[in-house]
Structures are given as structure tokens and as C-alpha cells.
Amino acid sequence: MKKYKIPGASLAIVQDGKLIYQEGFGEQSNGAPVTKDTMFTIGSVSKPITSLAIMKLVDDGRVDLDQEISQYLPHFHYRKDSSYQEVTIRQLLTHTSGISSYDGMVLADRNLRGEDAIATAVQELSGVSLNHEPGEVHEYSPANYLLLAKVIENVSYQSFTTFMDDEIFKRIGMYRTVSNYRDAEELGYQPGFQTWFGKPIKSKGFMDDSGAPYGYMVSTSDDISRFIRFMLDGGGGLLSEKTFSMYTSPQVHRKEDMYYGYGWRISANADDSYYFHGGETPDSRSELFINPNGNYGFILLTNKNNFSEVHSTIWMRDGIKKILENGTMPEVKPVNHHLQWIVCSITVFIFLLCVWNISRLRTKAAIKKRVWIFIGSLSLLLAIGIIPLLSYFFSTPWHSINLYAPDIAFIIKLLVGTFTLNGVLLLMISLLKRNEARH
Incomplete structure (x- = not known):
């Protein structure tokens, strides 16, 4: 943290079903100390949680992974070549829908608020042109998980926030995890810091309710440690064994032994298999890592971000992994500007x-x-x-x-x-x- 000038961070490590380490470091933007209950925006760590909600609907027989999204989103339209297949739920989950990263980012980080935020963003996305044949190319785009949130709303006849609260967060025991700004503010959420030439500057406070499914959920290290225990337990009580196996399986090859699954980045290396996801918002970065073979996982939440420092928390994640698995302290790599x-x-x-x-x-x-x-x-x-x-x-x-x-x-x-x-x-x-x- 000192090397990377990170004002505040929270780390929780779970092994063999027990919380073996939990600590808050530094301070929040209001000067309060960081604790296990300090709330952070978790960035794209939101994606595997949104994916879990979809898999819950799959398990209940209310969503079919290979069904065309038009069956669930009748008012959403997209442009495609006449030879292209229709986009399916599975392709949204794996970022192979054909919607470009750029088109997704145009609608991301908009600071939309309220229960209609997701519907408003989906309406603005309607008419988007597909860049590729659905299922052919993996192109990471916030738009995919925005559409999945609208599927959840349409199928459940509830707002995304209500469904996540009732069917996911409360059932796992994540009582300080929310998916909208109003609830986060009531629980004491403080904005993080943006970086100017390496120096942390207090953010003006940025949170997009329409972005909750792909990057603006708010949580704590304590809550996500419960999510890690849920994952290491095999999703018991929420997903069947078969659906949980699908949820954590590799789907799309990216490079070497790395795959993308249903909201997870996955290492399929036989000697070093694990799944994980990093996340960022304009004023926070997070890293979630789970190793089922080693029966451990951890969450690292930090309250500072800048595009030029993207590798800092990745190196911290790899360092924590090395300490846990090898008992050795890695070199702390420098970040330059x-x-x-x-x-x-x-x-x-x-x-x-x-x-x-x-x-x-x-x-x-x-x-x-x-x-x-x-x-x-x-x-x-x-x-x-x-x-x-x-x-x-x-x-x-x-x-x-x-x-x-x-x-x-x-x-x-x-x-x-x-x-x-x-x-x-x-x-x-x-x-x-x-x-x-x-x-």
C-alpha cells in the first residue's frame, strides 16, 4: 500500500471453510479507518455475482442458457448481418454476443440512479450493431451484463436490486452488499480516490445504479468472505451440483491455459487451476481469487484507481497467492507514471x-x-x-x-x-x- 500510495484497503482470506485472516488498513476518504465492514465499490467482481443470479434462474427452470435473448427482452433490438445467429443468454454470460467493448463503455459509468436506471440504459443500448457473429469472438463488454440484469428483472418481475437482495445476498449472508447508491449511502459508503500523477485525490463520489450488474455493486471484505465460503462449499442451498459445476466451468479460450466462463476468469492449468475476477471503478480496485483445489480464497478491496496503475492490485493478488501457497514474500514491483x-x-x-x-x-x-x-x-x-x-x-x-x-x-x-x-x-x-x- 505504501509503495502504490493506496489510502485504504481490506483483505479477507478463507481456508478450509474458516476465515483465517481479516484486516483493514489505512483510511477512507472521510478519514475513518478501514475495517472489515467498510464498503467499497467492487467493480467487475460484480459480474460473477450477477452470473450467479442468472444461474439461479437457470436452476429454477426460468431461464434457458441457449434461448435467444429476444424471448426475455422483447423490446430490445440489435442490428446484425442476415447470416448471423441470434444472441443467446450463454453468449451474454461469456461476452461472445458480438456487442463491442466500445459500445458497452459508451453506456457505462453514466451515474444513472433509481429503479429505472437499468431499463433506461438498456433502452439506450437498443439498436446497437453486432461487431461479430454471436458465439465467435470473446469481446469483454459491460453491455452483456447490463442486458443480463434486465433479463433478471423481466423474468422475476422484480427490480434487479430486490432480486439480488432477496435471492442472492441474504441467502448467502451478505447483509452489507447492495446494488444501488441509495442503500450504499445509508450503510455509510464513502467514495474512494482517483490518482493524479500517483497522488490520491478524493473522488467526487461516483456510482452508477445501471452499472451494478457489471461493476457498481458495493460490498465489504467480510461479506465477500461469506461469498467465498459459499463458493468453496459448492454453492449448497442455492444451486444444484450440476448447475454449480456449469457456473464454475471454463467456456471460452482466451490464451494459454486461461479461459472465460460465466462471469469468471478461469485457469485450467492442471497444476494450478483456480478462478478469479478483478474489478475497477473510477475510484476503487478489487481482486477476488478462489482456488478450489487448495480449498482457499481471498478478497482484496482498495479505494484508489487510475488506468496507469492497473497492474498494482494484480501484483498484490499474485503476491498474496504466492505467500499462501509457497510461504515466500514476492518482490513488490514499482508502478511508474x-x-x-x-x-x-x-x-x-x-x-x-x-x-x-x-x-x-x-x-x-x-x-x-x-x-x-x-x-x-x-x-x-x-x-x-x-x-x-x-x-x-x-x-x-x-x-x-x-x-x-x-x-x-x-x-x-x-x-x-x-x-x-x-x-x-x-x-x-x-x-x-x-x-x-x-x-
Whole structure:
């Protein structure tokens, strides 16, 4: 935590059905100490919990994994090639629906609130075009789990929040786990921190009710330790043995021995098999890890995030795994902020270059006005195009960059402002010089 400048964290470890370690470290954004009951947004660790709800409906005979989603979502439509098959529930679970990551992120992190938040987001997603034939390509997208939440609502005739509370959280004993901002606030949830050049800055507080099924559930290490015990017990009392086996089985090959299942990332290595999922929101990161062969699992919750620090909690997760399995302390790898400094250096260089150009242009009696008008026009075009180009290059909407890398987004805005100012001033001075030359 000291190395990565993480203000607060909570860790719980379960082995052989018992809680063998539980500790809170550091502080929350309001200065209160982190404890086992401190609430964190858990990011994509929400996905295996949403998947569990779907598998509960499968076990009850109310949902068929290979049924077309149109049977459950009659008002949701998508565009596809005429040769494509229809999207099924199974494909939503495994992120093979054909809906792109970008289209999912456009609707993610919207700060929508209330019981209608999921329905509103699904309505806005309606009409999306499939990028691939359903079932052919694994492309991780929040949209898949948003649609699964709406399936849960339509099949159960309840809000997603009510179903999760009654059928999942309470039955596992997760009484401080919620799926909407109102309930989280009542239980004392505090926003986390965003990172600016490695320094944690208190977040303004960001939580999207429509994002609960894929990334905005709120929980504690104590509650998720109960979920881990439930998983190590084989889902008893909630899922049949057959359905639980499906729930934790590998489905889509990703690389080497790694697969994606129904909301789980899975290692199918015979000597090192486990399932896990990481998660992030703009101001938190989490890591859930379960090793059924070793009969242990753990949850790590932290209250800081930035895109450039994505590996920090992954290294912490791998370190905890190594300590538990081998009894050895791994090296704590450093996190750098090279990307921020590179973007900052480029912005400063462009700013100084613009000042030099304007200074040269003002002091020259005779100018090649076409050259300077071209440079000014090019600056304005760069100002207009730099953000769309970055979004295209990283396949990420600008609002996501703004939330998950606020320091980089701020520097880019300064760069846009520099190009704009440079373009406007060069064109103005060139036109004034041309008028002076005429007179």
C-alpha cells in the first residue's frame, strides 16, 4: 500500500471453510479507518455475482442458457448481418454476443440512479450493431451484463436490486452488499480516490445504479468472505451440483491455459487451476481469487484507481497467492507514471513551440501568409481531432478516459487548448499582417 500510495484497503482470506485472516488498513476518504465492514465499490467482481443470479434462474427452470435473448427482452433490438445467429443468454454470460467493448463503455459509468436506471440504459443500448457473429469472438463488454440484469428483472418481475437482495445476498449472508447508491449511502459508503500523477485525490463520489450488474455493486471484505465460503462449499442451498459445476466451468479460450466462463476468469492449468475476477471503478480496485483445489480464497478491496496503475492490485493478488501457497514474500514491483509525464512533456513542448511561432510571426515584417495560415488551420484541426483520435486509437469513449485517467485527460485538454489558442492567434496575426501589407 505504501509503495502504490493506496489510502485504504481490506483483505479477507478463507481456508478450509474458516476465515483465517481479516484486516483493514489505512483510511477512507472521510478519514475513518478501514475495517472489515467498510464498503467499497467492487467493480467487475460484480459480474460473477450477477452470473450467479442468472444461474439461479437457470436452476429454477426460468431461464434457458441457449434461448435467444429476444424471448426475455422483447423490446430490445440489435442490428446484425442476415447470416448471423441470434444472441443467446450463454453468449451474454461469456461476452461472445458480438456487442463491442466500445459500445458497452459508451453506456457505462453514466451515474444513472433509481429503479429505472437499468431499463433506461438498456433502452439506450437498443439498436446497437453486432461487431461479430454471436458465439465467435470473446469481446469483454459491460453491455452483456447490463442486458443480463434486465433479463433478471423481466423474468422475476422484480427490480434487479430486490432480486439480488432477496435471492442472492441474504441467502448467502451478505447483509452489507447492495446494488444501488441509495442503500450504499445509508450503510455509510464513502467514495474512494482517483490518482493524479500517483497522488490520491478524493473522488467526487461516483456510482452508477445501471452499472451494478457489471461493476457498481458495493460490498465489504467480510461479506465477500461469506461469498467465498459459499463458493468453496459448492454453492449448497442455492444451486444444484450440476448447475454449480456449469457456473464454475471454463467456456471460452482466451490464451494459454486461461479461459472465460460465466462471469469468471478461469485457469485450467492442471497444476494450478483456480478462478478469479478483478474489478475497477473510477475510484476503487478489487481482486477476488478462489482456488478450489487448495480449498482457499481471498478478497482484496482498495479505494484508489487510475488506468496507469492497473497492474498494482494484480501484483498484490499474485503476491498474496504466492505467500499462501509457497510461504515466500514476492518482490513488490514499482508502478511508474511514464505515460503522464510523456503527455505532459509533449504538451509543454507544443506550448513553447506555439509561443515561439507567434513571437516570430509578430516580429517579422514580411511573412509567407499561406504558410502561416496553413499552420494555424492545422492547429485548429488538431484541436478538433485529437480527442476523437485518442478515443479511436484506444477504443475507449472520452468520458471513460476522463474518469479512469483524469490526470492524462486534463493534460490532453491543455493540449487541445494550446492548439486552439495557437491556431486562432496565428490566423488573426496573419490576417492583420496581410491587411497591413495592403495598406
